[in-house]
Amino acid sequence: MRALLTALWAIVAREALRFSRQRSRFVSALVRPLVWLVVFAAGFRAALGLSIIPPYQTYITYETYIVPGLCGMILLFNGMQSSLSLVYDREMGSMRLLLTSPLPRWWLLFSKILAGTAVSVLQCYAFLGIAAAMGITMPLMGYVYVLPALILGGVMLGALGVALSSFISQMENFAGVMNFVIFPTFFMSTALYPLWRMAESSVLLRDICAFNPFSHTVELIRFALYEQFNGMALLWTMLAGMIFLGLALWGYDPGRGLMRRRG
Amino acid sequence: MTGLKVERLGFSYGAKRALENVSFDVEQGAFCALLGPNGAGKSTLFALLTRLFTTREGRLTVMGHDIARAPRQALARIGVVFQQSTLDLDLSVRRNLRYFAALHGLAGREAETRIEAALERMAMRERADELARDLNGGHRRRTEIARALVHRPAVLLLDEPTVGLDAEARRAITAHVHDLCASDGLTALWATHLTDEVWPDDRLVILHNGRVLADGTAREIAGQEGLTERFLNLTGAPV
Ligand SMILES: Nc1ncnc2c1ncn2[C@@H]1O[C@H](COP(=O)(O)OP(=O)(O)OP(=O)(O)O)[C@@H](O)[C@H]1O
Ligand SMILES: [Mg+2]
Numbered sequence: 032m033r034a035l036l037t038a039l040w041a042i043v044a045r046e047a048l049r050f051s052r053q054r055s056r057f058v059s060a061l062v063r064p065l066v067w068l069v070v071f072a073a074g075f076r077a078a079l080g081l082s083i084i085p086p087y088q089t090y091i092t093y094e095t096y097i098v099p100g101l102c103g104m105i106l107l108f109n110g111m112q113s114s115l116s117l118v119y120d121r122e123m124g125s126m127r128l129l130l131t132s133p134l135p136r137w138w139l140l141f142s143k144i145l146a147g148t149a150v151s152v153l154q155c156y157a158f159l160g161i162a163a164a165m166g167i168t169m170p171l172m173g174y175v176y177v178l179p180a181l182i183l184g185g186v187m188l189g190a191l192g193v194a195l196s197s198f199i200s201q202m203e204n205f206a207g208v209m210n211f212v213i214f215p216t217f218f219m220s221t222a223l224y225p226l227w228r229m230a231e232s233s234v235l236l237r238d239i240c241a242f243n244p245f246s247h248t249v250e251l252i253r254f255a256l257y258e259q260f261n262g263m264a265l266l267w268t269m270l271a272g273m274i275f276l277g278l279a280l281w282g283y284d285p286g287r288g289l290m291r292r293r294g
Numbered sequence: 295m296t297g298l299k300v301e302r303l304g305f306s307y308g309a310k311r312a313l314e315n316v317s318f319d320v321e322q323g324a325f326c327a328l329l330g331p332n333g334a335g336k337s338t339l340f341a342l343l344t345r346l347f348t349t350r351e352g353r354l355t356v357m358g359h360d361i362a363r364a365p366r367q368a369l370a371r372i373g374v375v376f377q378q379s380t381l382d383l384d385l386s387v388r389r390n391l392r393y394f395a396a397l398h399g400l401a402g403r404e405a406e407t408r409i410e411a412a413l414e415r416m417a418m419r420e421r422a423d424e425l426a427r428d429l430n431g432g433h434r435r436r437t438e439i440a441r442a443l444v445h446r447p448a449v450l451l452l453d454e455p456t457v458g459l460d461a462e463a464r465r466a467i468t469a470h471v472h473d474l475c476a477s478d479g480l481t482a483l484w485a486t487h488l489t490d491e492v493w494p495d496d497r498l499v500i501l502h503n504g505r506v507l508a509d510g511t512a513r514e515i516a517g518q519e520g521l522t523e524r525f526l527n528l529t530g531a532p533v
Contacts, residue, residue: 034399041396045382052384124378131344132397133370139397290346291307 038134039142046113046146060108060154064101065161072097084225086257094167099253100222102155102177103245106185107217109154111209113147114192118205121196121290130283130290137280140193144279147192148185155181173256180255183265184248187272190279197282197289220246244271297322297357297449297481298343304351305338305504312338313504316352320497322448323479325472327492327512330501331529336485337377339501340453343483344374357448370398373442377453377485379434383427387418387437390426391444398445408444416440416470432463439471449481450474456491464491472496489522502529 050056072094083090120126129139159174169177195212199205217223219236220243230237240246247267254261283289299319305312313335320326330336341347343354345365354361359368381390388409395405413419416436426434435455442450452471456464468491474480484491492498492512500508500515507528508515516524 033401037396037399037401040401041393045393049384124376124380125382127344127346127376128380128394128397130346131369131372131374133366134397134399135366285345285348288347290341 034134035138038132038139039145042129042139042142043146043149046143046150049116050150056112057154060105060112061157061161063108064104064158067097067101067104068094068162068165068167084227086254086259086261092167094165096225097223098159098162098167098169099256100220100249102158102181102252103184103220103222103249104217105154105158106148106151106181106188106248107213107245109147109151110185110188110190110192111195111213112192113143113150113189114196115205115209117143117193117196118199127290130285136283140279140283141276144186144189144193144276147189148182151185151189152178152181169256170258172258176255176258177252180248180251183268183272184252187244187248187268187275190272190275194275194278194282197279197287216243216245219243220249222246222249244268247271295322295358296320296355297324298326298483299355300339300352301355302352303339303342303349303354305335305342305349307338311504313342313349316501316504316506318499318506318509320481320483322357322481323475324497325475325482325484325493326497326499328483328485328499328501329487329489329492329525330485331487333503334487334501335504336501337453338504340374340376340451340485343451344372345369370445371448372451373445373447373449374451375435375438375442375453375455377457379438381426381434381438381441384425386423386425387413387429387440388422390437391441394441395444400445405444408446412440412443415443415474430463432459432467435459435463435467436470439467443474447480449483451483453485454487455484456486456488464488489525492521500525500528 117126130136132139195208199208219239221240222245226237226240229240244267247264250261251264251268254264281287296319301317303313303316316339328336328339342349343356343361345361348362356368357371359371361368382393385393391409391412392405395401395409400408410419413422416439418433418436418440421429421433426437429437439452439455450471456467459467471482471484472493475482494513494516496512498508498510498512498515499506512521515521519527
């Protein structure tokens with residue numbers, strides 16, 4: 032047990048160190064949601080009809096509405112980014128170090144995912160801090176309750192990234208796959224519009240959104256920020272997380288021969 | 295006890311046959327050179343030994359542990375230096391070793407003692423705080439070998455560890471590893487395509503196109519011809 036924690040700690044510390052060296056990555060990861068918040072929200076504001084939906088108890092501005100979705104965006108982008116670094120590690124050979132350790136492989140991969148999540152969560156808090164400074168505040172305890180929601184969402188999306196990385200043979204293919212994953216995942220979710228709003232334009236779109244696990248992560252975060260618990264969202268996020276973790280493990284199973292590829 | 299046992303091992307990359315019925319074993323404490331030209335299958339064998347991927351054909355045993363059945367016990371006994379460097383260039387030598395130790399579940403004083411011992415063993419202590427990026431090729435390799443010793447493996451696998459090194463560094467590292475076998479009882483499998491890294495008393499396995507062409511002591515195999523001639527004759531011949 033101590034051995035497992037030792038390895039976990041080392042992997043998290045290494046990720047944190049690597050991250051602290053790439054200040055530009057931190058900044059760009061923050062700029063992205065902030066641009067949405069400042070620029071897009073202003074433009075879209077008029078488009079969002081007013082209505083009170085849970086967890087909100089009063090009318091809210093569009094800026095307020097998209098904050099949880101933008102937290103989700105940070106988790107999503109970071110999850111994909113860390114899977115990119117996995118593909119890179121694999122090409123550079125440092126993945127071998129991890130895979131030839133005698134500790135259980137599932138634990139090592141899980142540690143990798145947690146390490147990426149830790150970084151994402153920090154960024155989410157930085158983002159929430161800036162949003163608060165801009166006047167978009169949440170109930171105080173919301174900032175505490177959101178922590179487990181962010182971790183869970185981070186793990187789910189990180190696992191998705193690891194699973195994807197195991198099916199992408201080379202760096203070159205990565206960008207394409209990412210576009211096919213990140214954008215639909217983000218746009219067909221409740222990050223930018225509530226479900227009822229989607230239904231107005233298309234029922235199919237609404238169904239896709241309702242099915243998209245990312246929507247549920249966003250809702251989990253949204254409710255947590257307002258000190259509320261959304262059991263359905265929790266269930267969906269956990270279920271998706273489990274499936275992606277399973278896929279990630281399967282993807283890195285030595286029998287499947289992923290490491291057989293040249294590099 | 296046999297340090298390393300390879301039995302009827304076979305492996306294909308799709309249609310490409312990379313290993314065919316490869317069998318040999320290495321006694322504990324022996325230095326075994328795995329000599330083979332480019333594409334012989336050396337790295338493939340190493341990847342199977344470290345369970346980066348698996349095969350259904352044949353069996354691999356490390357210090358009595360079957361890799362397919364008890365992979366974690368087997369991996370715990372193996373130290374490996376891959377053909378391609380796996381150092382984290384942004385970390386110091388010592389931190390590279392620490393990270394590795396942690397991946398093996400070692401931390402605290404225990405890890406530090408082992409790390410110091412491994413660095414000492416490879417004469418890398420003075421450079422322990424330098425960034426890996428700032429080291430020359432020879433010292434990088436020595437760091438990698440030191441790292442592979444941290445968890446006190448019984449079997450050391452080295453895949454062309456002298457690639458890109460100058461003559462002096464090559465000689466020094468070859469001597470170092472021979473020494474590890476002689477004094478610490480470590481079993482080493484040393485892949486190379488250079489005959490001058492093989493000493494007359496070494497165990498020698500010659501691999502070519504995925505098959506074992508010769509297996510014995512280097513002296514026996516070299517015979518009157520000398521090892522270089524013999525190797526060229528064996529591997530140059532149509533297969
Ligand atoms: N990922 C791969 N896909 C297809 N064929 C491969 C792959 N990796 C290696 N091979 C082929 O398998 C054979 C054995 O390769 P391997 O890398 O094990 O040889 P090697 O002895 O390590 O050679 P080198 O001295 O060049 O490192 C070669 O013919 C090689 O072309
Ligand atoms: Mg090779």
